[in-house]
Structures are given as C-alpha cells and as structure tokens.
Amino acid sequence: MISFLLIILASFFFMGVVVRTKSIASGRRGPGIFQPMKDILRLLKKGSVYSKTTSLIFKIAPVAYLSSVLMAILMVPHGNNPGFISFDGDFVMFAYVLAFGKFMIIISALDTGSSFEGMGASREALYSMLVEPAFFILMGSFALYTGHTSFFTIFSTLHYGSYISYMLGALATFVFVLIAMIENSRMPVDDPKTHLELTMIHEVMVLDNSGFDLGLIQYTSYLKFAMYGAIISNFFIGVLPFWISIPMFLVVQFGFAIAVGVIESFMARFRMGHNPQFIFILTSVSMLIFFGALLVLGKFM
Amino acid sequence: MIIVAFLTGVLLICGSLIFNRNKFINYLLVALFGTMLLGFGAYQYNNINTIQLSFFKPDSLGILLLLALCFISIPILFHSYRYIEKFNPDETPRSRGLFFAAMVLLISACGVAYLSNHIAVTWIFVELTTLSASVLIYHHRNIRALEGVWKYVFICAISITFIYVGILFLSLSLKQAGIDDMSFDSIRANYDKLNLFWLKLSFLFIFTGFTAKLGLVPMFTAGVDAKDKAPAPAGALLASILMNLGFVGIYRVYAIMTHTPLHTWANTVIIIAALLSVFVSAVYMTRIRNIKRMFAYSGIEHMGLVMLGLAAGGVGVYAAILHIILHTLVKPALFLQYNQIYWVYQSKSIYDVGNYFKYNKTGAIVILLAFISATAMPPSGLFVSEFLIFQSLFQSHYILILVTVLILLTLIIWGFGSNVFKLLFSPSPKTMDKSAIPEISPWESFSQYVLLAAAVYMAYNPPQRFVELIQDAVKLIQ
C-alpha cells in the first residue's frame, strides 16, 4: 500500500522537476514544479473529439493504458513492504502488463487510419521489442544473484558484498535509467519536443487524442517515470526502516528526475538509424551483468 | 658461445652492409658471411646433441636442415650477386645494401632457429625472419611489391600471434605438472604429466600459426604472395629454408603429441590441412598464368605431401624428412633459373613466353630437369621420397586419401607440365621483339645443375651418415 501511495505522490512532482531542470540548464527560470499537473487538470476538464474513422478501440485505449500502468505499480515493492500483488515471478507479469498497455496505445494509433501515427507506432513497437530482453536479463541476473524470483524478495535480500556486486549495482542502475528513458520515449531515443512528424515516435501516436484522453495518457507517462524511479530506489533501500527509506525514496526520485532533465538538455537525439544499436547495447551490457552475477556467485569457477 | 659469436658477427655484417655504399666491400662482406656460415655449419655438425647457451641443441633434424641451408646458401648468394650485377644494374647502393643485409639476416635467423630447443626461442627467430623477408619482398618498391609485402606482414603477424597463444596454452598444460622449464627436452621427459586439453588447444594454435611459414592451409597465401613479389634469389630462400623453419616448428611440437593419447587426433588435423593444401594447389595450378606463382604453388603441394607422410607414420616420417631436404635442393634451382627466363622475355606471364630452347639451351634443359624433379618423376630424387610417402599412406590404411592425392597430383602435373612445355617448346609469341634478346652465358645455369644432381645423388646413393641422421631425427617421433 505504501509503495502505491509513494509512487502516486512522486508522479505529481516528477515531471515538474524535469521541466524545471531543463529550463535552468537553458538559462531560464522555468515554470513551477506543479505546472505539468495543472496542465493535466486543465485537459481533464475538456471534452474529447473523436474522429469518424476510429472505433471503440480508440475510445478505450487511454483508459486501458492507465489501468495497466496502475496495475504494474501495484507490484512494485518499497523496502520491507511488498506491493499489493506479489508472487514468485511477478516481474514477468509486470513487464507484460506494461506491454499490454503499450499494445493498446499502438493499436489505437493504427485505428485512426493516419499513416503518420502508424509510422510512430511501428517505431515504438520496435524499440520496446529491443529493450525487452535487457529488462529480463537484468532482472534475471538479480534473481540469480539473490535466489528469489519475486520483486519483493529480490530487493529485500539484495545486499552488496564484494567489489563486483557494487559494480553490478551501478551498471544495473545505469541500464535501468536508460530503459526508463526508452520506455517513456525520451531522449536520446525520442525527442518529445520535436515538431517534425518524420522524427516523432511517441508524440505522433497520440496526435489524435484530445481532452480527457490526452490528459490520461500524459498522466500515465508521468506515472511510468515515477514507477521506474521507485524500482531504481529499491536498489538502494534494501531493508531500512521507514523513517530512512521514505526520504531516501524521495531523494532518489528527485535525483532521477534531475538526471533525466540533464540528459535531455545535453544530449541530442540519435540519428533514427542508430537507435536500434543503442537500444540493443543495453541488452549486451545486461548480459555482461549476468556474467558478473555468475562470477559473484562462484557458479562460474 | 659460438652461437653468440655467430649472431654478433651476422649483426655486424648486416650493419656494415646497410651503411656501406661501396659495391666491392658489399660483395666482400657477403663472401665473408658465406664462409662464416659454412664454419658455423661444420662446427654444429661436430657438436651434435650438445646443449649450447641453454636454449639451443643441434639435434639431428636441426643439423640436417642446417647443412642443407649451408649447401644452398652458396649458390643463392652467388646468384643474388649476379642478380644485382647483371640483371639489375641500376640499383641504388642503399637498396643493394638493404637487400644483402636482409638476405644475410634471413639465412642466419633460419639457421639458428633450426637449432633451438625452446619453442619461445624459435618464435623469436620466426619474427626475425618475417622482418627480413618483408624487406626482401619490398625490394622493387613499386605498388605491387607494396601490396605483396603488406599482405605478407599482416598474415605473418596474425600467425605469430597464434603461435604465441599456442605457447601460452602449452605453458598452461605444463602448469598442472608444475614444470617451469619449457624447453623441448624437459617436455619430452614429462609426457605423462601434461594436461591433454590445453595440449590439444596449443597444438591447434601452433600448427595454424606455423602454416604461414610452411605453406599449408589456412595461411599459405602469405607465402605465395611473398614468393611472387620478392626477387628470385630471395624467393628461392623463402621457398626452401623458410618452409623448413615451419616444418621444424611443427615437427617438434608434433613429436610431443605422438607420445600422448592425442596422437590420432593430431594426425587427423595434419591430414586435413595437408589434403586441403594439395587440393588448393591442384586448383590453382590448372589455371595459373604467372610463372613465379606456379613455382610457389608447387612448393605448397610438396609441403602438403610432406605433412601427409608425417601423419601417416612408419616409413612416412623418414620419407617426409628426406623429401624436405631434397625439396630444399630442387626448388631453388627453379627460382634461380627464373631470373634468366625474365631476362629473356621481360614478363612473368605464361602467355608471353615460348621456345626457350632457342634462346637459352642450358637454361631450358635446367627447366626440363627441374620440372621432372618437381613433379617427382624418376630419375629425380623426389621420386624416391614421394614413393615412400605413398607407401606409408598405403601401409597405414589411408587408401582413400592416397587415391585422392594421386588424382590431385595428376592434375598438378598436368597444370605444371602444360605451362612448362609451353615455355620450352611452343613457338614464341609474335609480339616479342626477337632482336633485343640478350645472350646468356651457359655458366649462369651451372649451379642449378649442381643442385639437381645433388638431389639425385642424395636420393639414390645417400651417404651412410646422412641416412643415420635422418633415422636419428625419426626417433624423436617414435
């Protein structure tokens, strides 16, 4: 329960911190921290316009997307507390629930009959496909390392002994940050600010959504960020008591948001053809993490 | 001690050859080197099986190859003098000095490497031969020579790395037994304690590395390009003593393998490589148009046969060593005669030659006799050794391989023969300017007659000491 509440809380200020960081890095003062939430509230009050070529899918996709992410959040633990849903192998369900949400958005983009949205949908599908092995190998390495297969049991029994486990933790954090950037369609894979339709990936998928639906979709992406931040913070929290773990959680989310802002300010988006390489590198690096986990366990000797 | 003295002398001669521009002093230095080499060979022959400088031991195989090297170095040095003097009178003194220095270094590095008792020392000298051979290949300094030397250096560098990895694996296999000394003697004394897995890997890598020098699949391409681009006397050296160096390296490591349970596996590896080499040589011989490359591929075929004899065992090992020594005598004859062919026709291609009998009778007879030798027809010396190799293949029940090799050899004889007969008997091409052909003195071919006759003599009436030395070398494998 507490992790669910914490993630929702973090999602309120996450995007604001990112936008603020980007503004400060460009030399401006920037909007307030809660400005993105105010934008969403404004959108939620508006009505939606539905095109005649769309069908039921287009209407239910945003809600399905939001509910899939909410269900995924239910599985994320916080320190010593498991999520609402916690069973052996739940990180597999986590990945596929998120994939279900993404699938709904992709087919709703195809539903509009616009070729631009179809193009964005196909790229989005490709990148998600390429990043999926990275996530699984990473979680698999940690499962191997700790001997358990549920999010909660993995993170609660994770402890850092030798040098190499620290390195694994650092590498895993790095890979996770990049996975989060890719799954949320941010730089350096996708530029959320690009106006050119040929270079859009995620933005183009939601071109035709408006009003309430658009608000839902935007809030879902903030939630996803906060969710990944929560998983990353779990690498560090371990089994510390509440009065340490909650501030640490907030600090990690804050740090994650600032890191996202910094990456977005200082990196240009990669050439479209280079994106698959970049994404697949995460898989290769996570394979090296797997190898490192084998080494630490002594299963390799 | 004498090895140190020999090597210092060689280095001094090389240095003075490079820095000295006077032609007469260059020739004097080369003649001095020739005498030093003969003295070195005689000394080692008298001190057989003594350990010198803790890394060198002139065992019988080393002595045999060293004496063969001494024997052919004299005509080759003489012909390189003729090459510079008559056939290329517009050499700059610097390139002449470099040419002779590289030849001296190549000969001495090969000679000393035959005697080494430690694989790492052989490896160091193989590196030195790569260095000196590349200087020789680049002698003409045009773009085709550059291409040849680049390919040679690159493939040899990779092969040297492979040999080094093989040495590392060999040390790993010794590590388990706790042996520190990696010389061949100490490995031979500790057969049963070697770790077989690492020994397998090390043999594979060392074998692959040495095929660049020996001229087998997979790294033979370096040698073919080298012999094509290098001046003919240098090509003669590359085709004889450098291949022997590859043979020595593989032979010593194979001698370790024969006493372990991996003997049959090593035989399989060698047979595969050797059979593929004969196959490759047959394929290229039938469509080759460049005379020098034809000689190079013939060398590859002979090395494939030698390795088949080695792997077949029994009398095959004796035949392999005999074949290598006879090949060392015959192949330079071909290369040395090539200078005169080029002098007459000014071209390497088979399309531009013909009617050699008219222009150079003695040379043409040399080519005819050398062709008979290189394709191992009686009465050449190589006939004896090839026959023994076939006999050993038959005795070891490798019938299918024997049949395949015989068919491939027929193809090779056809390819080689059609080219050589075109050179000798067919009418000369009409585009040739017949008035500009120079006179070639018959004495230029004298050394080649001596070499061919020596090959015949060594095969049919070998001195007793020679046979004993070969049998001694065979004992390394038994």
Place this chain on the structure above:
Amino acid sequence: MIDILLIALAMTLLYMSIANRLHTYLRILVFQGFILFGATYLTLTNVNTVNLLLIMLETIVFKSIAVPWFMSYIIKRNKISRAAEPYLPYFVSLLIVTIIIVLAIILSSSIKDANLDKTYFVVALSTMFTGLYLIVSRKKIITHVIGYLVIENGVFVLSLAVGNEMPMLVNLGIMLDIFASVLILGIFFNKIGDVIKNPDVDLLNNLRD
C-alpha cells in the same frame, strides 16, 4: 577488482562494434590500454618489481600513448576519411559481438580445469575473436590494423593469466606487441599512405591469380 576491469574491457568491445568514426576506435584503444595497466598491476603480484615496472610502462606508453597517437597521425597525414566503412550494418555487428561474448562464456564454462581463472579466459577469447571480426568486416586497411591491436590486447590478457608463474611469457608478449606495431604501423603504413590515397581493401586486389 580485477573482474571489474576485465568486464569493463568486454564492454569496450561492445562499444567498438557500433563505433562510427575512426577516432572513437582510437579512444577505445587508449581506454583499453589503461584497463590493461590496472589489470597488470593487480594480477602480477609474484613478479619482481623491475620486471613489473617494465611491463606496466609498456602497457601505458605503448598501448595508450604511442600507438594511438601514431595512428591519428597516419589518419591525418593520409587524409583518410573519418568514417569506418563496414560491410555489415552496425546493428548486425553488435549482435555478432554479443554472440561472440556469449559463446566465449559458454565455451569457458565447459572447461573443467581448475587451474585457470575463467574470467581471463572469457575476456581474452572474446577480445581476440572480436578483433578478428573487426578485421574481417571492415573495408579500410587502417581498421585492419586496429583489429590487430585489439587481438593483441586479448592475447595480453591471456598472458596475464599465466604470467604469475612464467613472467618470461608476458615479456615475450610485449615483444610481440612492439615488434608488430613497429613493423606494421611504422614501416609499411607510411608507405601505403604515400602510394595509395584513401586506402581501401579493394585496392589490394591486384595481386591475385
């Protein structure tokens, strides 16, 4: 700690497979030199100090400073274009290098010998085969030389694995490095640059039957 360095070396291989420009290759080589420097210090504890200093000096001076500087000099002097031209797209290269590393892991886990530290073996094997792959899959001659240097780094790692018992072998490996670098780079590449402009492997096809 040594495992971390070796895994970092494996990661540089992955980066090398998708590198676009020649200067990236050189920077990766410099980084590999530093990694090997640290690895030498941590591994060779049984070797006497003078020898160890010599080896470490060689790794730093040769692999990290001299050779990359010389190669950038060659690139500038011969005006070689900055992109590495592969025969296969970069994504396929990345896949192949990943597969190479996985195969190396599988191969070395099937060795039952307890004498060898497996990490060295995996990293050395994957580095050598990646270097070989770089030679085969790139068009320019200078990337062939870079691939050869990567192979040498892999061989150096392998020699570290046995270096404690036989330091002479590590010295031999260094000799190989120096010899090959001097011979290949120093003497001939200069000459190739003088004669052939913008060297591609296709230009080396004149020498054939």
